[in-house]
Amino acid sequence: MSRSSSAVSAAPSGAQRRLGASPAPRRQLRRRKELFWAVVFLAPALVAIGSLRIAPTISAVVSSLYSGFPGGVRPPVFSGFDNYLDLWGNEAFRETVLRTVVFNVIINPLQVAIALLVAVLMTRRIAAPGLWRTLVFIPAVVPIVGSSIVWSIALRPDGPVNAIITALGGRPQPFLTSPDQALASIMLIASWIGIGYWMIFLISGLRAIPSEYYEAAKLDRAGPIRTFFQITIPLLKRPLLFVLVADTVANFVLFVPIQMLTNGGPQNSTTMQMFNAYRTTYTYSSKNLGAAEVVILTIIMLVFVALQFRLLRDDDRAAKGTS
Amino acid sequence: MNRRHVLAAASGIAALALVGACSSGGSGGSGDSGDADWSIPDTDPTATIQVLGHQDADGIQEVIDAFNEDHPTITVEYESVPFDQLNSVLDARIGNQDGNPDVFWADQPRIPALAARGYMTDITDQFAADTGVWDPAPLASGQYDGRMWAVPIANSTQLLYYNVELVEAAGDPLPSAAIEDRMTWEEVTERAANAVEAGATNGLLFGQVNRYYQLQPLPMSLGGSAGGTGDDLLTPDVTSEPWVQAMEWYGELFAEGLSPLGVTPEQSDAEFLTGNTAYMVQGPWLLPKLTDAEFEWGVAPHPYFEGGEVVTPTGSWSLAMSAFSDEREAAAIFMRWMSVEHGGGYAANYASPELPASPEGKEQYFQRDVFDSDAGQLAAEIIDFETSNTAVPRLQTVGFVEFEEIIGRAFSDVANGADPAAALESASSELETAWAQYR
Numbered sequence: 001m002s003r004s005s006s007a008v009s010a011a012p013s014g015a016q017r018r019l020g021a022s023p024a025p026r027r028q029l030r031r032r033k034e035l036f037w038a039v040v041f042l043a044p045a046l047v048a049i050g051s052l053r054i055a056p057t058i059s060a061v062v063s064s065l066y067s068g069f070p071g072g073v074r075p076p077v078f079s080g081f082d083n084y085l086d087l088w089g090n091e092a093f094r095e096t097v098l099r100t101v102v103f104n105v106i107i108n109p110l111q112v113a114i115a116l117l118v119a120v121l122m123t124r125r126i127a128a129p130g131l132w133r134t135l136v137f138i139p140a141v142v143p144i145v146g147s148s149i150v151w152s153i154a155l156r157p158d159g160p161v162n163a164i165i166t167a168l169g170g171r172p173q174p175f176l177t178s179p180d181q182a183l184a185s186i187m188l189i190a191s192w193i194g195i196g197y198w199m200i201f202l203i204s205g206l207r208a209i210p211s212e213y214y215e216a217a218k219l220d221r222a223g224p225i226r227t228f229f230q231i232t233i234p235l236l237k238r239p240l241l242f243v244l245v246a247d248t249v250a251n252f253v254l255f256v257p258i259q260m261l262t263n264g265g266p267q268n269s270t271t272m273q274m275f276n277a278y279r280t281t282y283t284y285s286s287k288n289l290g291a292a293e294v295v296i297l298t299i300i301m302l303v304f305v306a307l308q309f310r311l312l313r314d315d316d317r318a319a320k321g322t323s
Numbered sequence: 324m325n326r327r328h329v330l331a332a333a334s335g336i337a338a339l340a341l342v343g344a345c346s347s348g349g350s351g352g353s354g355d356s357g358d359a360d361w362s363i364p365d366t367d368p369t370a371t372i373q374v375l376g377h378q379d380a381d382g383i384q385e386v387i388d389a390f391n392e393d394h395p396t397i398t399v400e401y402e403s404v405p406f407d408q409l410n411s412v413l414d415a416r417i418g419n420q421d422g423n424p425d426v427f428w429a430d431q432p433r434i435p436a437l438a439a440r441g442y443m444t445d446i447t448d449q450f451a452a453d454t455g456v457w458d459p460a461p462l463a464s465g466q467y468d469g470r471m472w473a474v475p476i477a478n479s480t481q482l483l484y485y486n487v488e489l490v491e492a493a494g495d496p497l498p499s500a501a502i503e504d505r506m507t508w509e510e511v512t513e514r515a516a517n518a519v520e521a522g523a524t525n526g527l528l529f530g531q532v533n534r535y536y537q538l539q540p541l542p543m544s545l546g547g548s549a550g551g552t553g554d555d556l557l558t559p560d561v562t563s564e565p566w567v568q569a570m571e572w573y574g575e576l577f578a579e580g581l582s583p584l585g586v587t588p589e590q591s592d593a594e595f596l597t598g599n600t601a602y603m604v605q606g607p608w609l610l611p612k613l614t615d616a617e618f619e620w621g622v623a624p625h626p627y628f629e630g631g632e633v634v635t636p637t638g639s640w641s642l643a644m645s646a647f648s649d650e651r652e653a654a655a656i657f658m659r660w661m662s663v664e665h666g667g668g669y670a671a672n673y674a675s676p677e678l679p680a681s682p683e684g685k686e687q688y689f690q691r692d693v694f695d696s697d698a699g700q701l702a703a704e705i706i707d708f709e710t711s712n713t714a715v716p717r718l719q720t721v722g723f724v725e726f727e728e729i730i731g732r733a734f735s736d737v738a739n740g741a742d743p744a745a746a747l748e749s750a751s752s753e754l755e756t757a758w759a760q761y762r
Contacts, residue, residue, distance in 0.1 A: 071414060071417075071440030071441065073417060073418060158583075174740075179739075179741070263735075265739070266736050266739045266740075267746070267749070268732075282411035283724070285440065
């Protein structure tokens, strides 16, 4: 938004310079007016970014450099990087970081891949496409608290999912009560919600691909798989990368299903960094340590996102090179 | 409302010095609790106080209406937050330091932690004349570091409830309600297995599944500690033989299908009321709900391990005043009315109160309709005996908040099939880290 506004304000002043006829005071007045309106239009966004993004981030970083008695009353004292060193020395925390990274390395490509497959399917000539799309999208509009409750009942050891498995001749599974299956169950629930949501973005991306490319591919006798990898994927790279970045951020801060279904257990198998930071901050009331955990989470998340943006930049260069 | 004036400055400075001495690194952090320059007045001020609790607002309204009859100039604005969120909401609100809330429901075992954090006003002097009103255990739960921080409005104990039909179907005699016939856990386990075999869904249900409150008596009955030892009870002691043995027994209940996985404490009363559970450990708050039960039920004393000690849970809720209350006098009048007057206005006026914390309150409590039935009469006798003979308070430590959370997760892991010794070992090392900041 800021870029487009400065472009608008630059154009008229350039025109004035070329004319060179306007007297200085009038020019100044006009400039001031432009500046005024620029500020007016930018203010809401700047205030929002400043108060909702930049200020909390700075405050978290500052807070993480202090140590204090739990609770929000006793004033903390400056302790430099002590909180970070304590966390680094804590095996449970290191395991939590590793678990969070592994979770994201698995869930993000998986969700995006399935969302893409479903999106491609939905843009094919199928009967009642609106109905199918709505069905896939519904989980995304159900409040996550509600769907977590439903899943907690569905995945109970004596719940309906196990009833179906037993009816089909399988053995009942422990799901959320087993340290080996709980994280996978959380992935399942997160994906059940996420896939329909990200599918919508990919469908709009698919629709934006000009049909000529597909016709040309057809003339060249390219099969559906080759068409998918050589036409669809390259031309869908931008929406795909947006979805990947946004999905990554969403999964790094995944919280509600963990809090509601497993409380980080069994045996800490679903304790992710976001949940851990919440527990430190709100359950134990150790706000400064919690802030340090959030800063570490943010840094890891930024590294992931930076890698993904790098992919986007390479794509730009490649596109320029070929054109 | 005859309140005497209190000594102000001297005790205030003493309180500040005490709290300052126990705090690690905070200076003057105990809010304004040191300035005991106020007392509970003889005439009511005109004021509005904000009260934060976990009880349903509709239920509390009756209590507030009764309070307003006695104290019409004090307006009480009650706000309810779910039990699980009470502590985090308190952190945020009191952290704002703006006098909202003035009074809050304080979980008794958390009082040392909350007082040390500087959340509470020292009320030692203002309530000095009332300390004889309450039973000793609830009174002690509000004291920390030699000062008084909260007034008890309730107490609790645990009973063993049973479903007559399911016990008979299992071919077992009905348990006796007599204290001297108290069953052992070994016998209850056997009976639970018989009931499940005879078709009951649940043999034995812990109403507060995986919560320290209800499970603390298991290791203690086998001779274990409350979970912490040493100075200030900040050395974890949850890996001893009694703890491991108690958790092995607990884990087996779930492994053998005698207890259900996935029934939360919020759902447990309803689970028992469906009539599918043979035995259930739960507090007296289940009694009013049982008047609607469609099956015959009975009560027996809380079990113990064979050859071990008889230990029962206790403790409940107190009212504390925020260190930043801007209406201390009105807040104290409200707290005093709730906990002292009429045997405790809360217990006297709430539709289904917990067990009162004072003998006078208990007397009124046992006259309620729920104790009319034969089983109700027996329950009243058991409750009376346990609260004064077998009750053991929870671990009284500044580190209780962390302890309750960490040990609760270990219990939950054991219920889900984790190795008890390993789960307790891991909890112990987590506690070691979490408590380091207090030592």
